Amino acid sequence: MTRPAAAALDRFRELLRIPTVSMPPGEPDADGAPFVRFRDAVERLYPALHGALEREVVGGYSLLYRWRGADAAAPLVLMAHIDVVPVVADEWDRDPFGAETVGAGDDAEIHARGAVDDKGALVAILEAVDALVTEGFTPQRDVYLAFGHNEEVAGDGAQAIVEVLRQRGVRPSLVLDEGGAVVEGAIPGVHMPTAVIGVAERGVMTVHLTARELGGHASTPPRDPATARLARAVLRLHRRPFPTRLVPPVRAMFETVAPHTTGPLRPVFASIGVTGRLLAKVFPRLGPELNALVRTTAVVTELAGAAGANVLATSARASVNVRLLPGDTAASAAARIRRVIADRRVEVEVASASEPSPVSPWTGPAWDRLVAATASALGEDVVPTPYIQLGASDSRWFTEISDHVYRFTPFHLTRGEREALHSHNERIRVGSWLRGIEFYRDLLRAG
Template identity: 45%
Template sequence: MTPTSHVVQASDEVSLRLAAKLAELIRCRTVSRPDRTLEDRAEFTRHVRAMNDLFPAIAGAVEQHTVGITGQLWHWRGAASLKPVVLMAHQDVVPVESEDDWEHPPFEGAIADGRVHGRGALDDKGDLACILEAADSLAATGFVPGQDVYFFFGDCEETAGATAAEAVDFLRERGVPPWLVLDEGGAVASQAFPGVNAPVGVIGVSEKGILDLLLEAEDAGGHASAPPAFGAVQRIARAILRLQRRPFPAGVHPVTQEMLKRLGSTAPGLVRTALRLVARPGRAAGEVLARVGAEPAAMVRTTVAATELQGSDGTNVLARRAAVTLNIRIAVTETVASAVAGVRRRIADPRIRHTVLSATEPSPISPVDCDQFALLEASMRHSHPAALAVPYIMMAATDARFFAAISEHVYRFAPLGMDKAQRGSIHGTNESVAIPELGKGVAFYQYLLRSL
């Protein structure tokens, strides 16, 4: 047997072993809810117990602290504590609308067709299992990391709960400024960028802000048989239309510039030329990207989505009150205040009331030209040699945003390969992870831990 084939066989064995462990974690129905009293607390407790039972070496090597209700913050003492590292994943998952729509029951943890199936396989129990398996296999040999390592496994990430903030407070009170924080977010994506055939390891260096803004209009109401020319519903409809017709300005941020430049370095001729053209700062290139599609547009501007609509309670009753909730993803060049002002300016209707329901500012941008990002690139080369590492600004939100309060180097990347269909299954139906990717994820974290 050649050395290469021996490595492949070892990786296969790790993948298969971890697949069975991940299946056990998926069987724990850790569905988080905005109202936490509606959660099945026994399932969360069972999940924590399973983490201890399935990964006994690392569970026995750390100091375990519970934060929130069942969030876990584990401290693995290293040879030094000058550059502590936080590795993150979350235990909770989103609800399943209809289990009948799934090829394999979402909480069965089925292993079939070379994949582990179930809710959380990608978001985020697959990543969590890779972290623990990497640490467990090292701890079983007596390995001690070069620096202190903290593992944080939140229990309410999907509902933007407070457990991550409590973990940050825990570390701050103990004077722990993380040298590196790594959470979920990006992945090794294929079919993600038109014309780019190589897999791309997208590493989030920031997150857009999130603003839920309620718009309300009031009117006299009355019987629907004599509708007014312009009532509360029409006023809200006009506001939505004005926001659609006048989107926020687009612009290519330096992070997006760097992403496009790196993509262009390996793209074929025409694609390389196109990427170079749009990898320019300013509004002109941003507007070009915004016309390509919804995802490119989200990369270059603040987006506004009308989500929840409210009107009359009866089919023959005019609405005395009409309302719409706007979910706004704020570009890193904006703030919550500027986004609210931008909505007011575009709507231009003093009779519409604006109420901020919840808001989070965009996250600070973590640097790319630093030892921390270089370590992530090296770890990715070890686990996914064909992947190109690129920075990007995340459109979604993670627990990582809380850690920006105590660290300047917060990144978002899960070392699992996903094609377009697999990425689409996150929060959808038929979520699954390829078994070989689990072994690659373990290799990524082992390399990172050994390199500290």
């Protein structure tokens, strides 16, 4: 670090303490004050950046910065999002917006909502750009910083930024958003640190299953009440998951890590063309992350019935969250759900859907630039590999204006740190976060 790490950490903690909890879309009374406070704090904390970059407020609270380079063509876009998911404070060991540091040195942990998802990346980007501006650095090509304000509720902040860039004819050569990280032990047999870089992400659907009846008093229930029909449909959907398959990026991931695999899995990964079908059947038994890599998933997340304990439900409804593997579509998934449920009295309604993203290449200049920054900042021993992003991100909107959209958060995360995302005790280690700043600096210098 060319600037004191302690000062960077102070700025990080100050921004983590601002509770920019996502505002549900369409709520006119949503409080945007924390987002205004965050915007003002960023301007105050990073004066060099704001002196050199042009800033626009888009869609109410999203931020778009332009750093003019020697050439405006084929710019770099660095993304992150300002909003964080809500907290249940009683479940946390510490104040979720206290940004308390626990421990000392590189292994010290900063505990806060947003430490990883996604203010960790956002503030690391700000630190990298502000430091380079202070040094007098000018990028070879334009750089855009795109910070959406409602990613966690699939809002329109990033979409509005994309529309602004599209109208101006901006066609990025590389877009980088949150996504995979540097992990160890996530892939069976692979003990080397692996940088899993998302080259695509799964689509997202919400499907409502609804069973209806006349209602009435619970003392005289019908032979087949709506709740029983709905429960039967939910059970059928659970017992018959989507089929497994290896999509090209996942196949490439195992080919990439094969030389670094120990034990009997090394020849299995090395001959993935032959063993792929068997592996796709085995992986769901090895954990939820591997299961999600090889199939479209569908899980019931909400259930609703009658308004009272002694009232028959006039309708019973289940919400199903579906994540589409590339190659599947919202239409094909809905059709399969109807076939599996096999009950015309249960309505299947697609409430919302976005298709899987296009797949970005894992060869060529954009990919090579990511790989080079990974090696220089995160370690020569880190193995970069393509990967399917399991969750959704704002980056999917940028596929409209770029063929090179990637999803990678440049932090070394343990399993426990990954499991804390959207849960309690979210945290990041100090050394991991500081190395992330170096990644963004090296990425900016490379282009």
